[in-house]
Amino acid sequence: MQKLAIFKVTQRGFTLLEVIIVVAILSAVLIPVSIFFQEYITRSSSSDLLINHQLAKSRMEKVLVYRHYVDNDTTIVVDHKSFIVETTSVKTENMILITISAKRSKIDSKAVVLKRYVYHKEEI
Amino acid sequence: MNKLISNNGSVLLIVMIALLMVTSLYSAVILYGSYHRKLALRDVLATKAFYLAESGVEAALSHLDNEHEYSFSLTGQIEASGKYEAIVKPFGAYLLCISKGISGSREKTIRCLLGAKPEGKFNNALNLGGKDYPLTLAGRTSITGDVLVSPSGVLPGRFKGRRFGGDKLVYGEIKSSLFDRLPEYDDTIIKQFQENVSDISHNNSKTIDKTYILDDESYGTIKNDSSVYFKSDLIINIADNILELNDRYYKVKGNLEIVNTSRICGYGVIEVDGNVLIADDCYIKDIIIIAHKNVLLKDQALFAGQIIANEKVEINQNACLAGEAVVISIGKLADEDRCIYINSNKISKGTLLCDIQSTKPGRQSMFKSLDLSNTSSFSGLIFNTGYSKVSGYLEGNLSTASFYLYDAPTVYINWLVDANIISKVVYKVVPAVFSRNSDYAKVGNL
Numbered sequence: 001m002q003k004l005a006i007f008k009v010t011q012r013g014f015t016l017l018e019v020i021i022v023v024a025i026l027s028a029v030l031i032p033v034s035i036f037f038q039e040y041i042t043r044s045s046s047s048d049l050l051i052n053h054q055l056a057k058s059r060m061e062k063v064l065v066y067r068h069y070v071d072n073d074t075t076i077v078v079d080h081k082s083f084i085v086e087t088t089s090v091k092t093e094n095m096i097l098i099t100i101s102a103k104r105s106k107i108d109s110k111a112v113v114l115k116r117y118v119y120h121k122e123e124i
Numbered sequence: 125m126n127k128l129i130s131n132n133g134s135v136l137l138i139v140m141i142a143l144l145m146v147t148s149l150y151s152a153v154i155l156y157g158s159y160h161r162k163l164a165l166r167d168v169l170a171t172k173a174f175y176l177a178e179s180g181v182e183a184a185l186s187h188l189d190n191e192h193e194y195s196f197s198l199t200g201q202i203e204a205s206g207k208y209e210a211i212v213k214p215f216g217a218y219l220l221c222i223s224k225g226i227s228g229s230r231e232k233t234i235r236c237l238l239g240a241k242p243e244g245k246f247n248n249a250l251n252l253g254g255k256d257y258p259l260t261l262a263g264r265t266s267i268t269g270d271v272l273v274s275p276s277g278v279l280p281g282r283f284k285g286r287r288f289g290g291d292k293l294v295y296g297e298i299k300s301s302l303f304d305r306l307p308e309y310d311d312t313i314i315k316q317f318q319e320n321v322s323d324i325s326h327n328n329s330k331t332i333d334k335t336y337i338l339d340d341e342s343y344g345t346i347k348n349d350s351s352v353y354f355k356s357d358l359i360i361n362i363a364d365n366i367l368e369l370n371d372r373y374y375k376v377k378g379n380l381e382i383v384n385t386s387r388i389c390g391y392g393v394i395e396v397d398g399n400v401l402i403a404d405d406c407y408i409k410d411i412i413i414i415a416h417k418n419v420l421l422k423d424q425a426l427f428a429g430q431i432i433a434n435e436k437v438e439i440n441q442n443a444c445l446a447g448e449a450v451v452i453s454i455g456k457l458a459d460e461d462r463c464i465y466i467n468s469n470k471i472s473k474g475t476l477l478c479d480i481q482s483t484k485p486g487r488q489s490m491f492k493s494l495d496l497s498n499t500s501s502f503s504g505l506i507f508n509t510g511y512s513k514v515s516g517y518l519e520g521n522l523s524t525a526s527f528y529l530y531d532a533p534t535v536y537i538n539w540l541v542d543a544n545i546i547s548k549v550v551y552k553v554v555p556a557v558f559s560r561n562s563d564y565a566k567v568g569n570l
Contacts, residue, residue, distance in 0.1 A: 018135045025139050030146060037150060046160035053168050060175065094186050097202070112168055115205040117179035119186045121563075 048104050051078050052112035055085050056102040060114050063087060069096055069118070075105060082106070096120045166230065172205050173232035176225025180208035181236060181566060184221050188212070188238070188564045194219055194313050194556075195320075212238065214317035216412045216430035217450045217477070217555035218567060220391060235391055237448065237567040240559035241552065245307055246505065246521045248272050249296060249547035253306025254525035260539035261293055263515075269547020270296040272305050296547065306523055309477060309507060309557045314432065314454070321393055321414065324351055324373045331355060335378070340365055351375070357398070362386045369393075369411050380413075382406050382425075402427060402443070409447065416455075421445075435480075438465045439472065448567055449474030450555050456481045462495040464508075466516070469500040475555055478508040494524070496543075505554060514543040521547065 014022075055076060063069065069089040076083050086101040096118045103111035183200050194214050201207040206227035212219050218237040225232045245251055249269030252259055258276035261267075271278070271294055278298055330349045335357040336342070343362065346352050350372055357378035360367065364385050369392020379398035382388065385405045395414040402408065403423040413419065415433040421443035428447035431437055434455025439445065451474065453463040463480045466472060478494045494508045500516035505523075512524040527540045553565045 014134075021135055022139055022142070026142060026146075029143060033150070037154075046157060046164045049161060049164040049168070053164065053171065057171055094189065095182065113204065114172060114175055115179075115202045116175040117182045117200075117202070119182040119189070121189070 045109070048081075048109055049112065051081075051083060052102040052104070052109075055083055056100045056112045056114045059085050059087060059102070060098065060100045060116060063089075063098055063100070064116070064118070067118075067120075069098065069120075091120075094119065094121050169228045169230040170232060172227035173225040173230045174234070176202060176206050176208045176227055177223045177232045177234045178225070180210035180223030180225060181221050181234065181238075183208070184210045184212050184223065185238065185564050185566070188219075189562060192562060194316055213320060214313045215391065216317055216432060217314065217452060217475070217557045218430075218448075219313065219556055219564075221566075238556070238564050239553040239567045240556045240561045241563040241565055242505075242549075242554045243307065243559050243561050245272065245305075245523075246554065246559070247547065247549060248299075248521060249545045251305055251307065251521070251523040252526070253523070256302075257526065257538040259527065260537055262539050263542035265540050265543045266293050266295070267543075267545045268295040269545070271298050273298060273300050274305075275300045275302055306509065306525060307507070307558070308560065309479070310560060311454075311557065313557050314452070318414070321373065321395060324393075335359070337361060338367070339363075343367065354378070357381070358394075358396075359383070360386050360388065380415075382408065400431075400433075436463050436465065438462075438467070439469055440465070440467045442468060442470070444469055445472040445474040447473070448555075450477070451475070452477045452479075452557075454479045462493050462513075463510070464494045466496050466500045466502060469502070471501060473503040475505045475558065476502075476507065477555075477557065478510060480510065503548075505558060507558060514545070515541055517544045517546075519546050519548050 071088045074085045076085060082105045084103055084105045088099045090097045090099075097115060098118060099113060099115050101111045101113045103109055179202060180200070183198055187196060187198055195212065197209070197211045199207060199209045206225060208223060208225045210221060210223040212221045214220070215237065218239050220235065221238050222233065222235050248271060249267050250271045250273075252271070252273045256274040256276050258279045259273050260279045277300055278294060329351055330346060331353045333355045336354050337359045338346070339361050340363070352374050354374065354376045357380070358374065358376045359381045361384045364387070366387040366389060368390040369388065370390035372390070372392045374392070374394045376394065376396045376398070380394060380396040380400045382402045383404045383406065387407045388411055389409040391410050393412045393414065397416045399417045400413055400415045400419040402419070402421045402425045405424045407426045409428045412430045412432065415431065418435045419431050419433050419437045421427055421439045422441040423443065425443040427443070427445050428449050430450040430452070432452045432454065435453070435457055437451050437453055445451065451464060454477070457463065457480045464476055464478050476494065493510055494506065494512045496502055496506070496512075496514045496516040496518060502516065503519045505521050506512070506518065508524040511526045511528040512522065513527065514522065522545060526538050528538055553567045556564070
């Protein structure tokens with residue numbers, strides 16, 4: 001009975017002050033961390049990388065199929081995000097070096113760059 | 125006791141637990157994200173390596189265009205992408221290009237056949253070379269497309285079948301020329317290839333004395349050997365399973381039988397001193413069979429590789445050629461007979477080259493025969509330095525020295541009976557032996 005009384009006395013809820021202190025400490029630690037992670041995730045997002053990769057690859061195949069070696073920039077919107085796909089072609093002897101670069105626009109994310117030689121006799 | 129169960133200091137504890145949970149959650153997210161990113165990066169590197177390997181093939185085509193040599197290797201680099209290494213060597217009637225692209229830690233190797241772009245004369249339905257004899261059309265013969273014949277031109281039929289006036293069954297332009305009109309084939313590629321094969325044969329890693337039946341169980345004993353010398357016959361009977369030759373070389377002293385729905389693929393070579401039988405729904409792709417004697421394809425066998433035979437090649441009983449199949453008959457023969465014989469066949473596709481030399485004095489002109497008969501159907505190129513007999517359906521191009529047939533008692537006439545030839549550009553790339561054109565391209569990349 002005595003034990004129960006003690007237990008009852010010590011099982012108080014958290015005071016408002018304690019809760020405020022916990023929230024304050026967590027906020028102080030987590031807000032900078034969250035900002036850092038947000039930046040990290042945005043920069044290193046594998047979904048962006050996959051989209052960049054797919055866009056670059058499909059553009060390369062299109063250029064190879066149609067043999068249309070003209071420099072251009074295109075903006076493509078995927079899942080409400082806009083991506084820039086750049087095509088450049090440089091002629092060296094009887095080869096053309098096609099370079100396709102795909103990256104997320106307005107964000108400092110890393111571009112996927114694919115390069116391929118094409119044997120081509122004629123002038124561009 | 126009161127101190128032990130007191131809640132004093134619990135704020136720190138709760139904060140630490142909460143931080144631990146949140147940190148674990150973030151760590152999991154980061155690990156998951158970095159794992160996915162690694163996978164995505166590997167994928168990007170693999171694509172880069174693939175395009176580098178393809179760049180190697182393109183560089184090889186460019187080198188061929190400049191140097192016109194059939195055996196070489198080259199390397200190259202693309203800045204911020206990686207490097208490629210390409211090897212080109214003769215592989216039967218084509219050139220084989222093995223190109224490796226290396227980007228970071230990823231490598232990709234591709235193999236492809238290179239051929240020549242066909243010359244303009246391959247657009248004709250018929251190129252008739254040889255001596256200046258007129259071509260006689262007889263029976264239900266019909267030629268759709270341009271025809272290149274000798275100055276004697278085209279005559280109406282004199283013998284069997286209904287008569288008609290000269291060129292009425294030629295639906296195209298009839299051109300005649302005094303010059304040697306039969307396109308030459310480039311035998312240097314095949315000679316180089318056969319030299320390569322004989323080089324391999326000196327390095328046989330394994331010899332098998334008795335007749336060898338290659339089935340599912342026995343295959344395990346030789347599948348890792350780069351080359352095997354079978355001193356007797358070889359019977360391949362692997363029922364629906366696949367034998368991948370992949371650069372391997374089999375030399376068979378006796379005969380070769382491929383039966384019972386066996387499948388063979390990979391860029392390998394089987395050289396056979398005896399005869400070759402391919403039957404029973406077997407499927408063969410990409411490999412080269414060098415036969416020093418005869419080859420018989422029958423019973424729905426499907427062949428999409430290359431046959432180089434010193435004697436006769438017969439394709440019968442609904443066996444067929446497919447894909448980029450090439451049949452070459454280029455040896456010496458003492459008997460007078462059909463060297464390439466296609467019979468009872470509906471769907472063959474590929475390229476046929478017949479240049480058998482007669483060992484019989486005075487019979488050279490009557491040799492090198494090619495027979496597309498019995499309403500057989502063939503789609504592709506036929507090149508025959510001897511005489512042809514065509515009574516089937518041909519969609520493509522036929523280049524032949526003549527259509528000589530014997531008419532009793534002593535007359536040989538240059539006639540074409542019951543043939544249906546329709547000119548069609550079937551291939552944009554032909555085996556390199558067929559064209560002197562220096563413009564090369566990848567086979568299958570149309």
